Amino acid sequence: MALLQMQRIYIYALNKDRKKILDLLQRREVVEVRSMLKEDSVFRRTEESLSVQDFEKNIAIAGEALTILDTYEKEDKSLLSALKGRKELPLEVFDSFSEKYDSVLDKAKRIIYLSKSIAEAKAEILKLQTQIEILTPWVRLDIPLNFKGTKYTSSFIGALPRTWTLEELYEQLAEYMPLDINIVSSSKEQTCIFILCTKDNKDRVFETLRGMDFILPSITTDISPAEQLSKLKDQFELSELNINAAVEEIMSYVKDREDLYFLQDYDAMRIEKYDVIGQLLQSNNVFIVTGFIPKKDGEAIKDELTSSFDLVVELTEPRKKDDVPILYKNNGFSEPLEGTVSSYSPPGKGEMDPTMVMSLFYYLLFGLMLSDAGYGFLIAIGCGLALFKFRGTMERSMKNTLKMYMYCGIATVFWGIVFGSYFGDIFDIVGSTFFEVTDLPVIPPLWFFPVEKPMLMLTFSMGFGIVHLLTGLAMSGYQMAMKKDYKGIIYDVGLWFVLLISGIVLLLSMKMVTDILGINVTMSDRVIDIATILFGLSAIAIILTNGRESKNPFKRILKGLYALYGISGYLSDVLSYSRLLALGLATGVIGSVINQMAAMTAGGLLGPIIFTIIVIMGHALNLGINALGAYVHTNRLQYVEFFGKFYEGGGSVFKPFKINTKYFKVKENAK
Amino acid sequence: MKVNLNDFGIVLAVIGATLAALIPGIASAKAVSKGGIAGAGVITEDPSLFGKVLILQLLPGTQGIYGLLIAFITFSQIGVLGGSGDISFAKGLLYFAACMPMIIVGYSSAIRQSNASIASMGVVAKKPDQFGKAMIFPAMVETYAILALLISMLAVNGISGLNI
Numbered sequence: 001m002a003l004l005q006m007q008r009i010y011i012y013a014l015n016k017d018r019k020k021i022l023d024l025l026q027r028r029e030v031v032e033v034r035s036m037l038k039e040d041s042v043f044r045r046t047e048e049s050l051s052v053q054d055f056e057k058n059i060a061i062a063g064e065a066l067t068i069l070d071t072y073e074k075e076d077k078s079l080l081s082a083l084k085g086r087k088e089l090p091l092e093v094f095d096s097f098s099e100k101y102d103s104v105l106d107k108a109k110r111i112i113y114l115s116k117s118i119a120e121a122k123a124e125i126l127k128l129q130t131q132i133e134i135l136t137p138w139v140r141l142d143i144p145l146n147f148k149g150t151k152y153t154s155s156f157i158g159a160l161p162r163t164w165t166l167e168e169l170y171e172q173l174a175e176y177m178p179l180d181i182n183i184v185s186s187s188k189e190q191t192c193i194f195i196l197c198t199k200d201n202k203d204r205v206f207e208t209l210r211g212m213d214f215i216l217p218s219i220t221t222d223i224s225p226a227e228q229l230s231k232l233k234d235q236f237e238l239s240e241l242n243i244n245a246a247v248e249e250i251m252s253y254v255k256d257r258e259d260l261y262f263l264q265d266y267d268a269m270r271i272e273k274y275d276v277i278g279q280l281l282q283s284n285n286v287f288i289v290t291g292f293i294p295k296k297d298g299e300a301i302k303d304e305l306t307s308s309f310d311l312v313v314e315l316t317e318p319r320k321k322d323d324v325p326i327l328y329k330n331n332g333f334s335e336p337l338e339g340t341v342s343s344y345s346p347p348g349k350g351e352m353d354p355t356m357v358m359s360l361f362y363y364l365l366f367g368l369m370l371s372d373a374g375y376g377f378l379i380a381i382g383c384g385l386a387l388f389k390f391r392g393t394m395e396r397s398m399k400n401t402l403k404m405y406m407y408c409g410i411a412t413v414f415w416g417i418v419f420g421s422y423f424g425d426i427f428d429i430v431g432s433t434f435f436e437v438t439d440l441p442v443i444p445p446l447w448f449f450p451v452e453k454p455m456l457m458l459t460f461s462m463g464f465g466i467v468h469l470l471t472g473l474a475m476s477g478y479q480m481a482m483k484k485d486y487k488g489i490i491y492d493v494g495l496w497f498v499l500l501i502s503g504i505v506l507l508l509s510m511k512m513v514t515d516i517l518g519i520n521v522t523m524s525d526r527v528i529d530i531a532t533i534l535f536g537l538s539a540i541a542i543i544l545t546n547g548r549e550s551k552n553p554f555k556r557i558l559k560g561l562y563a564l565y566g567i568s569g570y571l572s573d574v575l576s577y578s579r580l581l582a583l584g585l586a587t588g589v590i591g592s593v594i595n596q597m598a599a600m601t602a603g604g605l606l607g608p609i610i611f612t613i614i615v616i617m618g619h620a621l622n623l624g625i626n627a628l629g630a631y632v633h634t635n636r637l638q639y640v641e642f643f644g645k646f647y648e649g650g651g652s653v654f655k656p657f658k659i660n661t662k663y664f665k666v667k668e669n670a671k
Numbered sequence: 672m673k674v675n676l677n678d679f680g681i682v683l684a685v686i687g688a689t690l691a692a693l694i695p696g697i698a699s700a701k702a703v704s705k706g707g708i709a710g711a712g713v714i715t716e717d718p719s720l721f722g723k724v725l726i727l728q729l730l731p732g733t734q735g736i737y738g739l740l741i742a743f744i745t746f747s748q749i750g751v752l753g754g755s756g757d758i759s760f761a762k763g764l765l766y767f768a769a770c771m772p773m774i775i776v777g778y779s780s781a782i783r784q785s786n787a788s789i790a791s792m793g794v795v796a797k798k799p800d801q802f803g804k805a806m807i808f809p810a811m812v813e814t815y816a817i818l819a820l821l822i823s824m825l826a827v828n829g830i831s832g833l834n835i
Contacts (some may be wrong), residue, residue: 274699343803431764458821579817585824586740628726629733633817635803636810 003295003353004327006654008036008318009301012291012313018287021309022273022657023539025289027091028304029658030297032325033276039562043281043288048274055267057275058105062263065108065253068115071635073254083386083402085393097266104259111253116245126237134218135232137185137192138225146220154202156195156209158216164191176201192217245616265661292318292325292654322352323349325654334359336404339397344639345649352479354647358638359407361468365637366561367411368464369583369630371450372591374413374423375623379405408630410584419457419584420445423619424591435600435612450585455518457581465577466504468637469570472645473497479646491545499538500570503612505531539564573641579633587626594618680763681749687767687774691738691823695777695816699735702785703728711790713796713827723795727788730809734781737820738782741773744824748831771827776819784812814817 009031015022027029039045069075138145141157149155169181173195180196197205206214262305281288293301293315302313318324326346328338334356341347341355370376383406387399394402416422421445431437441449450457480486484609507513508521509528547559598614601607643649659666693794706728745766749758758766791805 340803369694452824458825574820576814578821579814580735582817582821582824586820587741589740590736593739597717625729625733625736628729632730632806632810632811634725636807636814639803639807640811 002329003347004329006292006318006324006327007295007298008322009289009293009298010036010303010314010315010316013287013305013309015282015285015287017309017311018277021289021305021311022276024305024658025301026269026273026276028297028301028660029303029656030101031293031657032290032292032655033291033657035279035291037281037288039281042283043286044283045278045280049280052271052274053438055271056239058108059264059267061105062108062111062260062267065111065256066260068111068250069254069257069260072250075257083390083394085390085395085399086663086665088393089664090172090667094666097262100259101263101266104256104263107253107256108260108263111250114250118243118246121153121243121430123630125236125239125243127231128239130259131219131495132229132232135221135225135229137187137190137248137528138217139185139229140226141192142224142226143194144220144222144224145217146222149196149199149202152175152199153196154199154205156193156197156206156214158209158214158410159190159192160209160215161190161213163188164193169193169195173197173205174214176205176208179205182445217245229337261663265319265664268661269659271465272657272660291657294327294654323652326353326651327654328355330355330359333407336407337362340404340635340638341398342653344643344647346520346651348648348650350479350483351651352475354475354643357471357475361471361642362634362638363407363411364415364464365468366408366630366634367413367415367579368461368580369633370412370587370626371415371419371584371585372421372423373413373416374421374426374619375587376409376414376416377410377629378623379627380409381412383409415471415584418446419448419450419588421588421591423615424588424593424595424622426591426595426615429592429595429599433599434608451588452580453518454581454585455516457584458578459517459519461580462574462578464580465574465637465641466579466641469573469645470497472498472642473500474648487548491542491548495538495545496542498534499542499567502531502535502538505556506535521611529565539598573644577637577643579637583626583629583633587622590622590626591619594622676760680758680760681751682759683760683763683785684745684766685751687770688742688749688751690772691745691770692742693738694774695738695781696735698778698781699732701786702731702734702781702788705785706731706788708790709792713792716796717799720795721801724792726806727768727792727795727809730788730806730813731781731784733813734777734784734816738773738777741770741820741823741827744827745770748827757761759835762830762833765830765833765835766771766827769823769830771823772819773823773825776815780812780816780819784809787812791823808818 035045037043037489056085137159145155145157147155163186163198165185166181166183170179173179173181178198182194184192184194186192195205195209223231276289281290298315302315305311328335328341330338330353337355337359340362341353341358346351367376383402387394387402387406387606406561420441422443425441427442428437428440429634431442432440447588448456473493473496477489480493505523505527509523509531542564543557543560545560547556550556550559594615596620598611601610601614710724710728713720749763749766787809791808796800796807
């Protein structure tokens with residue numbers, strides 16, 4: 001339940017060591033670089049955005065090349081590879097990559113060029129194919145398609161729709177004899193013809209042909225169609241050869257995939273570094289790094305730097321005005337929920353880290369909403385196995401997510417046993433359907449079945465909510481104690497505690513309320529009297545004190561009254577916890593529905609098989625939907641009801657200067 | 672022919688139960704499809720957001736499930752799923768009324784929730800790291816569906832114990 005203390009760090013060093021120092025800082029990942037000093041006539045910041053643009057472009061080129069490689073040979077990425085984390089490489093590999101850099105980039109560019117030329121060749125092949133298709137019917141013609149005739153003759157080369165016989169054609173053109181008509185080829189769709197007539201009949205022959213829907217071929221050639229065809233076929237083959245060669249060359253680059261990934265990481269690192277360089281103050285020979293460092297790492301980094309370089313490191317406490325970054329420090333149980341807190345908002349100035357307290361409730365609330373031992377077991381085992389299998393290499397964020405669900409799963413098992421839910425009522429259904437068990441339930445709940453006593457469950461849910469809300473109020477008091485706001489502790493927290501608890505006692509003393517909730521509460525009259533008096537007194541005190549920032553007494557009372565009206569907020573907050581009942585019941589009842597549907601099919605030889613299929617599919621669906629619901633509504637209860645009582649946030653998370661790579665990470669030899 | 676009014680008790684109860692499955696189901700289908708259309712747009716820009724967008728799309732899908740739940744509880748209480756279907760007219764009417772919160776609130780909250788979901792998808796598209804906050808907005812709408820579910824569920828459960 002804590003945040004790490006931060007210090008300001010100043011490093012004054014020589015420009016000649018700049019690369020080495022920055023590389024070291026980047027690998028240590030403990031310094032968040034911030035601009036803290038002003039530019040003057042000697043020390044200036046330099047603009048580095050141009051080189052950053054270059055790196056970004058190269059990352060994009062490598063990315064494109066990788067996508068192309070992927071289309072030719074799919075990389076075997078299993079679902080689990082995301083769990084594996086980044087691959088570790090020794091430092092030397094990182095350092096020596098600059099020698100390979102240009103050749104790898106050239107390879108990437110070459111891959112892109114090849115894929116482009118393949119696309120072009122494919123377009124060319126398409127074009128050639130249509131030309132070949134058009135020419136094929138003309139292949140028996142031994143003169144060029146653009147032959148117009150001789151000195152005394154005119155020729156018509158073209159196609160008529162449908163099949164024509166020679167006789168039919170002579171019949172149509174009989175009046176223009178002498179004529180020579182040749183049918184080059186004929187099919188159902190068209191008849192390709194070559195007609196030679198005397199020059200004086202040219203126009204009239206053409207008119208007649210037009211009447212028969214004569215069309216000219218859509219390409220013309222200076223050489224005979226057969227020759228042209230063989231030429232096209234040569235070109236076709238050439239294009240195909242080109243494509244094959246290019247594909248082969250691309251395939252030969254598949255082994256360089258790692259290098260391309262590495263190039264992306266290498267440039268990502270350089271971008272990070274140049275971003276930092278852009279924030280440094282530099283003179284001709286000296287540069288200054290300024291930023292924040294966790295106090296625990298300060299001295300170590302100072303020793304490491306001063307022992308290997310000529311420089312000065314200065315560590316000071318942060319100033320009052322500083323917007324100090326937040327670095328959480330929690331034990332393994334609470335750590336997974338740091339992200340959940342951050343996604344609401346990291347703790348603001350002077351606020352405590354609520355992760356620890358929240359984590360207790362978080363797992364319990366999730367478990368209550370899913371509340372099925374079977375589902376919880378599956379979640380916990382799945383996450384546990386993944387955590388174990390990839391324990392060495394998994395990234396921290398993935399590890400935390402899995403850990404969070406594992407704890408949620410364990411809590412779900414707990415509540416599932418308490419409320420007797422195992423995949424709905426699978427044991428009862430299997431027992432009564434297949435084994436004729438009559439002694440139901442097979443496993444009785446530790447406490448009670450919520451379906452049978454929903455009002456008791458509702459009471460329990462709201463009771464749980466009251467504990468959660470009062471804890472939030474107590475946290476608010478703790479925070480005020482840290483700020484030494486003792487008035488606030490009494491007026492804004494203490495009085496409310498008295499008001500709320502005495503209010504609950506009064507409510508429970510009413511017969512109407514206990515009847516609705518279906519519980520029995522016996523209290524002596526004395527207790528009720530005390531509660532009444534305390535309730536009245538604390539209400540009056542709240543009216544008098546909660547508007548204390550206003551000087552005007554009239555305004556003060558009005559504000560106090562409004563603050564007291566806030567009790568209705570508590571009412572709706574508590575009612576909000578009824579979702580624990582609703583979502584918990586939803587899981588159990590839908591589970592039972594699935595089991596009953598499956599049981600209906602259980603007769604006959606195939607029965608057990610269909611039963612199993614329905615059970616597996618149904619429960620997978622139910623688990624998915626209800627786990628989603630439980631997750632969302634746990635967050636809601638934490639963010640809205642719990643955080644609403646004490647937490648504002650508004651800080652910023654510590655973002656150290658680090659190696660933000662995607663695929664590889666540096667293996668440190670010694671630290 | 673003499674009509675016995677009490678024969679219609681079960682009819683009313685079944686109408687109520689089927690409407691509880693029907694109306695919120697229709698609304699959820701509508702709401703999820705709206706979310707899907709918006710989500711598909713986000714995915715074209717950044718496919719890596721699929722998981723987050725999917726959650727936002729699915730949020731208004733729960734009303735249909737709540738409706739189904741009420742329908743099922745009602746069916747099992749009135750003996751449609753095995754048992755005797757002997758229900759008085761008044762009891763049938765009560766079951767019908769008990770389904771009403773889920774039917775009406777389920778319908779309207781699913782549609783409203785999908786509007787909030789779509790707006791949150793806009794947040795996620797521009798600032799993926801703000802997913803935690805974006806998710807809460809549609810979840811706030813769902814509260815009322817849950818309250819309706821709760822009342823319908825308690826009412827259906829309670830009616831079976833009434834002696835009319």
